[in-house]
Amino acid sequence: MLPPRLSDDQSVPFDDRGLAYGDGLFETVLLRAGKPVLWRYHTARLAQGCHRLGIPSPCQEALDATWQGAPTAEFEVLKLILTRGSGGRGYAQPDQITPRLLSRRTPFQPSVERWQKGVTVRLCDLQLARQPRLAGIKHLNRLENILARQEWNDAAIAEGVLADNEGLVVEATSMNVFWQRAGEVLTPQLDQCGVAGTLRAALLEHGAVAQASLELHQLADVERLWVANSVQGVWPVTELLAADGSLLQRWPLSQPDPFQRLAHQLLGVA
Incomplete structure (x- = not known):
């Protein structure tokens, strides 16, 4: 199952474990002409983080979908946030984990x-x-x-x-x-x-x-x-x-x- 990807105008629920406990991971990716730079290194680190934290890893299709679309500038930054999702009492994780994947692209200009x-x-x-x-x-x-x-x-x-x-x-x-x-x-x-x-x-x-x-x-x-x-x-x-x-x-x-x-x-x- 693909983790739900939230668009920029959707809010994170109050019971999201990333919001409540920092229970999740993130990646900050440079896009050049709409294409992610060092993408396999980012996805590898995210997968390693998922393994360490026990969060189901998003499939490659879901991750690739975050940078699809026409570029808005020569350089952009893609921010990915993956949380364990909602639920769980206190620090105990929910019996069924449904990760939440968020993404945002913003124009960027490196400091030459x-x-x-x-x-x-x-x-x-x-x-x-x-x-x-x-x-x-x-x-x-x-x-x-x-x-x-x-x-x-x-x-x-x-x-x-x-x-x-x-x-x-x-x-x-x-x-x-x-x-x-x-x-x-x-x-x-x-x-x-x-x-x-x-x-x-x-x-x-x-x-x-x-x-x-x-x-x-x-x-x-x-x-x-x-x-x-x-x-x-x-x-x-x-x-x-x-x-x-x-x-x-x-x-x-x-x-x-x-x-x-x-x-x-x-x-x-x-």
């Missing part, structure tokens, strides 16, 4: 200036809790990321870098983190917490990056630093600030940037 000029990022005070059963998947409960993003309101700061409660770098508030050390591009393992991005997955599959651990205090000593995701692309980091706003490190822009170029080729925005 950030690609070209780089960005300033800061360290966050908030520490991510470790929970391996939720690590990697994009579940609906993003309260840690929301609290971390509340730590600054300076528009000149593009992102905040998060570590876990063991002091290891995990991710940025809405992007993955990559760094260069001894000429090699690395990214955290994300086996304890954090979201395993689809651009990150594609770069790992292409052998462009490797997984490694990095303590938060070591971040200022890396050769280069980037934040990236499948919607925004790759932003080179030119300044790293401490949580109190003091400068920890500056990196010069490197042009050409082979890592950024490959990532943007995978996104079709090179």
